[in-house]
Amino acid sequence: MNPNHGPTAIQVRGLCKSFGEHIVLDRIDFTVPQGSIFSLLGPNGAGKTTTVQILSTLIKSDGGEITVGGYDLATQPEQVRSSIGVTGQFSAVDELLTGRENLMLMGDLHRLPRGESRRLAADLLEKFDLVEAADKVASSYSGGMTRRLDLAMTLVGDPRIIFLDEPTVGLDPRSRRAMWDIIRELVAGGVTIFLTTQYLDEADQLADRIAVLYQGRLVAEGTADQLKRMVPGGYVKLDFNERAELDLAARAFGNAAQINGDLTLAIPSDGGVRSMREVLDRLDAARIEPAGLSVHTPDLDDVFLALTGGHSTDKENAR
Ligand SMILES: Nc1ncnc2c1ncn2[C@@H]1O[C@H](COP(=O)(O)OP(=O)(O)OP(=O)(O)O)[C@@H](O)[C@H]1O
Ligand SMILES: [Mg+2]
Numbered sequence: 001m002n003p004n005h006g007p008t009a010i011q012v013r014g015l016c017k018s019f020g021e022h023i024v025l026d027r028i029d030f031t032v033p034q035g036s037i038f039s040l041l042g043p044n045g046a047g048k049t050t051t052v053q054i055l056s057t058l059i060k061s062d063g064g065e066i067t068v069g070g071y072d073l074a075t076q077p078e079q080v081r082s083s084i085g086v087t088g089q090f091s092a093v094d095e096l097l098t099g100r101e102n103l104m105l106m107g108d109l110h111r112l113p114r115g116e117s118r119r120l121a122a123d124l125l126e127k128f129d130l131v132e133a134a135d136k137v138a139s140s141y142s143g144g145m146t147r148r149l150d151l152a153m154t155l156v157g158d159p160r161i162i163f164l165d166e167p168t169v170g171l172d173p174r175s176r177r178a179m180w181d182i183i184r185e186l187v188a189g190g191v192t193i194f195l196t197t198q199y200l201d202e203a204d205q206l207a208d209r210i211a212v213l214y215q216g217r218l219v220a221e222g223t224a225d226q227l228k229r230m231v232p233g234g235y236v237k238l239d240f241n242e243r244a245e246l247d248l249a250a251r252a253f254g255n256a257a258q259i260n261g262d263l264t265l266a267i268p269s270d271g272g273v274r275s276m277r278e279v280l281d282r283l284d285a286a287r288i289e290p291a292g293l294s295v296h297t298p299d300l301d302d303v304f305l306a307l308t309g310g311h312s313t314d315k316e317n318a319r
Contacts, residue, residue, distance in 0.1 A: 007034040008067070009161050009192035010055065015064035017050055024050050026216035028064070032209075034160075037183070037193040039207035041200065043308055046213045048196035049089050052165045055194065056086045069161050085159030089166050089196075091150045095139035099130050099149050102138060106156035124152040128182070144175030151182065161192045168202060180205060200300035210300075214308045228271075228297040231306040235266040236279050239292035252286040253279075271297045 010032040017025040024047040032038040042048050053059045055068055057077045066073040069083035093102055100121050107117025125134045128148040133141060138149060147167065154162060164183070168176040183206060187193055197203055203210045204224045211221040220227055228234070238256075240246040240263045249265055250256050256265045269275040276295065283290065 007070075008032070009034040009036075009069065010038070010194060011065075011067045012055070013065040015051070015054065015066060016062045017047070017054060017059075018062055023216050025054075025061075028213075028218055030211055030218065030221060032192060032194060034192050035187060035190045036208040037187055037195060037206050039203040039210045040194070040196045040213055041198070041203055041210055041304065042196075042213035043198070047216065048213060049165055051213070052086065052088075052163045052194070052196060056084055056163050057081055058086075082157075083159060084161045084163065085154035085157060086163045087151050087154045087165065087167055089169075091146055092153060093138045093141075093146050093150050096137060098135050098137055099125060099141070099145075100134045102149060102153055103156060106153045110157045112156075120156060124155060128152045129178070143170050144172065144178070147171060147175070147179065148182075151179070155186075160190070161194065162186065164193060164195045166196055166198065168197070168199065176202070200304055204300050212304065212307050219307045220303070224300060225297065227300060227303045231298050231303050232268070232270070233298040233302050234269055234271045235296050236269045236271075236276065237292075237294045237296055238265045238267065238283075238290040239263060240265070241291045245288060245290070248286060249283070249288050249290065252282055252288060266296075269295070271295045 008031055010030075012028060012030050015025050015028040016023075028051070030038070040048050040051060050059070054061045055066065055073070057073065057080055061073075068080045071079040071083070073080055094105070097105065103121035103124055104117050107120060112120065125131050128151070130145060130149060130152070133145060138146060141149065151164070151167065167183075168179050171179065180202070183193055183195070193206075195203075195206065207224065209222065210224055210227055211218045212227070213219075220230060237259070238249060240249065243263065246258070246263050246265060250258065253265070253267050256267045258264065259266050267279055269279065
């Protein structure tokens with residue numbers, strides 16, 4: 001999705017934040033279009049939670065122009081609060097209450113009439129697969145159930161913009177997928193999601209756009225595919241039926257590598273149109289027609305490690 005088209009849910013220009021001497025956010029810019037999923041990636045201590053806390057009015061920035069839901073964060077924090085929901089990195093579930101009571105409490109906080117709170121709680125318990133556990137205390141819930149309840153509680157105020165700070169940490173693969181489905185459903189209903197995660201596959205699966213936060217700056221921003229094209233390691237794979245054809249192709253491409261002794265060649269490429277055209281032109285010129293051709297871009301793990309050197313910001317601060 002192009003951030004320059006359609007209405008904007010979140011606009012951030014020159015966001016700065018320091019804790020004492022420690023600069024956490026150093027002039028950050030990004031735009032999140034309405035109804036899209038934006039994912040902020042970064043190692044431990046990069047400033048993801050700090051960003052969520054600033055955008056959701058929980059703490060103040062040191063500078064920058066920020067609008068959320070069309071409202072100015074500095075001068076209209078009340079309006080911002082009324083259009084957002086936040087599911088924090090640490091659960092807001094009260095463990096001494098039941099799931100239903102937690103949801104009813106959120107209804108009270110939003111000043112909904114009791115009857116409406118009760119109906120909404122029942123709906124959400126159903127939607128989040130918590131009906132059986134509805135009247136058990138939350139301390140008896142599994143991690144996945146607690147996470148689902150936490151997100152359900154966020155939905156009580158029907159927010160149009162939702163901040164999810166590492167929503168699937170500690171969940172098993174099935175619970176993560178259930179959470180992803182819920183997030184996709186929200187977006188299909190027009191909700192905007194601002195998601196932080198350390199799981200690259202999660203950003204890859206969900207996000208329309210991804211930004212990588214490292215040492216106070218956004219070191220990369222784009223779609224998952226754009227980010228994957230930023231790091232070397234991609235290649236075009238050519239499959240052949242016969243050894244003689246493969247040898248011919250290997251001669252035509254000086255830099256080709258044979259994969260695992262198969263009838264397959266890998267030609268280094270960024271996967272972009274220009275380099276694909278070069279490969280095709282060279283095949284044509286040598287009158288070689290491979291049996292198969294596919295493009296392999298590096299995955300987001302490669303991108304993340306290349307951009308951050310595999311370090312967590314925490315470790316660097318401690319040095
Ligand atoms: N209230 C605070 N006072 C001082 N330093 C803080 C405060 N809050 C955060 N920090 C520091 O700011 C940096 C960014 O923290 P933040 O929690 O935003 O990182 P994060 O990207 O969410 O990390 P994680 O992946 O571990 O959740 C860290 O070095 C942290 O120690
Ligand atoms: Mg955090």
